[in-house]
Amino acid sequence: MSYRPNNSLSEEVLEHTKVNSAGCYQCGKCSAGCPLAEEMDYTSSMVMRMLQTEDKAIEKELLKSQSIWLCSSCEMCISRCPMSIDIPKVMDYLRQKSVKEGLQNKTADKNIVAFHRSFLDMIQLTGRSYEPGMIMDYKLRSKDFFQDLTMAPKMFSRGKLPIFPESVKNRKNIQDIFKKSKKESI
């Protein structure tokens, strides 16, 4: 582990992503351009500011926020940032850290995080994403059984829902990748 004088989250982010949140001077262009800003509890420039405080309570608040999950990684923020701060990369790290610490936002955990888990479970199983299987898995996790029910027949009749999943032949290789990644991740 490298030397972290303040043992802060911003230093941890810097170490793992090489992104320096201290470079942010709060111009707010990222928040102004963010398509999801108005849904967020803390906008992207506020996230940068929260990291700069190096305050433990504020850092925890950030990891518990819904914002980090609402970010769709569209990269509008970094496109407009005068300091070229890779905010999507910071968001990735904050999401991973939040799950690792078990701090993920309760609302997001039931929908957005549940979706990511269902998606990755499907890939772990077959090596590819198979939408009908993933949707079933997601419905079980989110307990939202009725959403999109009317869409399925339309999609099916247009050949958009394959009946059987396509699988990677070397499934062991995929499972090894998942196993090793879980061990090596933060």
Added chain:
Amino acid sequence: MKKKLGFYPGCSLEGTSREYSESVISLAKRFDIELEAVPDWNCCGASSAHNLNKILSLALPARILAQAEKAGIKEILVPCAACSNRLITTQHELFEEPELKKEVEETTGMSLSAPIRILNVIQFIQEYIVPELPNKKVNAFDKKVACYYGCLLVRPHDILQFDRLEDPQSMDEIMKTSGAEPIDWPFKTECCGAGLSLSRSDLIGKLSGKIVNEATERGAEAIIVACPMCHANLDMRRPVINKYMGKKLNIPVLYITQVIGMVCGLSPKDTGIKRHLVKVNIN
């Protein structure tokens, strides 16, 4: 002589966006280009892997790149904007950081010797289709179109070095060569809601709603896309879009490959336009 190009379809093209795959493959055939799929390809991890696990988000694309390298592929077409973004970013990061590359190679059990050339669908059309287009063109697509690039086609700009970051022009130029009139509009690279489609479809209604409405208000007769995620949100999610906007928006959403296919005389079966949820009333 027949040209040969590597091909990574990705999961969406095998499922919800079959018509994208059909139109890409038919178009390549029409232009005598052989597409060679990456043997035993896997999912790139899309928008989920990088949210939860950094190493996994690099290892999944790295396996695809390694499989391509093993098959002798030097240049590869990746039509899905999300997949191409993941593959390009991963390749860039791994060849920039030798230690990270080593760690990822240990995870996949496969090594990467040199970067390969990864083409998104626009680059593919610019290089392989447009020069030959005058010889194959049988129709003109004389419609007003809104070219919607989405977020990932032109980003991250530093790595991709492709088109302009905001107000890109490449699709607009291609559409002009097909006889269409691209409109000027401010939503070219606004996010459609992407991977929130299933978990927060209410937000898709809002984000994609603004895009579809703006294209309609400015007189476009079709929205042109180059990404299956964008297509799914603008086309399949039309009911939530209409609900959010409080009106019925009928504008069809076409893949750029479908439009060029139509211009070159490909049949509706070859371009897959009958698979859309919003009916395509264009001949």
